[in-house]
Amino acid sequence: MRIIEIFRSIQGESSTVGTPCTFVRTAGCNLNCYWCDTRYAMEAGIEMSVLEILGQVRQFNTKLVCITGGEPFLQRDLHELVNALQSAGYQIQIMTNGTVFFGLMNSQVSRVIDIKSPWVLEPDVPKELESLQLSPVGLDLSNLKLLSPSDEIKFVARNLVEFQWFLAWAKSVDLFGKGVAVAVGPAWGVLDPGLLVDWILESGLPIRLNLQIHKIIWGSETRR
Numbered sequence: 001m002r003i004i005e006i007f008r009s010i011q012g013e014s015s016t017v018g019t020p021c022t023f024v025r026t027a028g029c030n031l032n033c034y035w036c037d038t039r040y041a042m043e044a045g046i047e048m049s050v051l052e053i054l055g056q057v058r059q060f061n062t063k064l065v066c067i068t069g070g071e072p073f074l075q076r077d078l079h080e081l082v083n084a085l086q087s088a089g090y091q092i093q094i095m096t097n098g099t100v101f102f103g104l105m106n107s108q109v110s111r112v113i114d115i116k117s118p119w120v121l122e123p124d125v126p127k128e129l130e131s132l133q134l135s136p137v138g139l140d141l142s143n144l145k146l147l148s149p150s151d152e153i154k155f156v157a158r159n160l161v162e163f164q165w166f167l168a169w170a171k172s173v174d175l176f177g178k179g180v181a182v183a184v185g186p187a188w189g190v191l192d193p194g195l196l197v198d199w200i201l202e203s204g205l206p207i208r209l210n211l212q213i214h215k216i217i218w219g220s221e222t223r224r
Helices: 050-060 078-087 141-146 160-172 193-203 213-218
Strands: 002-010 020-026 064-068 091-096 110-115 152-157 181-186 207-209
Touching: 002 050, 002 213, 020 050, 050 078, 064 078, 078 091, 152 160, 160 181, 160 193, 181 193, 193 207
Parallel strands: 020 064, 064 091, 091 110, 110 152, 152 181, 181 207
Antiparallel strands: 002 020
């Protein structure tokens, strides 16, 4: 498995925000999002065995392990790593863009799917929503059928149009009826979080605000 870094911090987002967490960052991604804040994960990384990864994770003494990237589901040893971590008693999150089919995965694993808007590869978002029929970039729709209450959906909005698109798409796939937590966060340094809060409240939908508190604590360039 190709690994960029393994480190301990607190989880900066998702439903476990603020929880001590060991991060296993895999190398490589099949997307190139314009606002990606972990572009260094596109590097080659180093090859590590599942046992080597597990050994490093054990040194950090946290119950929560977040496998992130890049895109973890590109790693052919991912399921083997998950099984080893589960056998060792860890709570596991996998941060994914949802473009690669999940396959068989223990329901106790929380998959946090970052939905990508139709403009995620572009520097700007339209000022008006021309079509509600646009699909998320690259999303494997088969993954939506595999969602369980332990999974989560998150989305990053840069302006009102992108937020409105997400609401329209979420309703079209009955996302709020699938029993998963849904969170939306502001693009760091682009969208005022207060505006996003107003839009969430106006929507009347069960959406949680997703702030990246690790950036609030250590700055936007943090790698912890």
